[in-house]
Amino acid sequence: MAERRMNERTFIAVKPDGVQRKLVGEIVRRFEKRGFKLVALKLIKASEELLREHYWELRNKPFYSTLISYMSSGPVVAMVWQGLDVVKTARKMLGETNPADSLPGTIRGDFCVEVGRNVIHGSDSVESAQKEICLWFHQGELHRWESSPNNWIY
Numbered sequence: 001m002a003e004r005r006m007n008e009r010t011f012i013a014v015k016p017d018g019v020q021r022k023l024v025g026e027i028v029r030r031f032e033k034r035g036f037k038l039v040a041l042k043l044i045k046a047s048e049e050l051l052r053e054h055y056w057e058l059r060n061k062p063f064y065s066t067l068i069s070y071m072s073s074g075p076v077v078a079m080v081w082q083g084l085d086v087v088k089t090a091r092k093m094l095g096e097t098n099p100a101d102s103l104p105g106t107i108r109g110d111f112c113v114e115v116g117r118n119v120i121h122g123s124d125s126v127e128s129a130q131k132e133i134c135l136w137f138h139q140g141e142l143h144r145w146e147s148s149p150n151n152w153i154y
């Protein structure tokens with residue numbers, strides 16, 4: 001059980017505004033420092049088809065078409081992070097969907113002001129994380145590796 005929770009994975013994407021504003025390094029740093037393991041990372045210009053599938057549940061929302069054009073306006077940095085309760089903890093690190101409701105210290109609370117330009121996406125449950133990881137990544141892009149910094153210093 002503990003083993004399974006340690007291996008929990010979530011899908012995180014730095015959205016086009018986050019890439020344009022050069023927030024990628026800061027965001028990766030926060031996840032590394034928190035103690036999570038990077039399992040996959042790529043810069044990708046998402047197709048409309050992929051985005052329509054990713055945002056399927058929002059298809060009837062009034063902001064749906066602006067959301068699709070925002071997300072396809074430039075490259076995004078798609079990532080998979082792994083660790084204990086990573087889905088829930090990542091959502092806390094991101095802050096609320098609306099940056100105005102996000103506390104300082106969270107990514108959205110520190111770096112953005114508008115819901116339609118909210119810099120980062122994180123899966124909202126373990127089930128959606130599994131679906132989103134399969135949608136954005138091939139199995140071969142997900143890496144298994146052990147952290148052993150001493151071996152790389154000496």
Ligand SMILES: Nc1ncnc2c1ncn2[C@@H]1O[C@@H]2COP(=O)(O)O[C@H]2[C@H]1O
Nearest residue numbers: 058063067097115116117118120121122
């Ligand atoms: N009221 C809104 N107006 C514009 N975009 C929104 C609104 N509500 C949610 N979104 C977008 O829809 C996205 C759904 O996934 P995210 O939580 O990653 O981030 C959300 C915002 O980018």
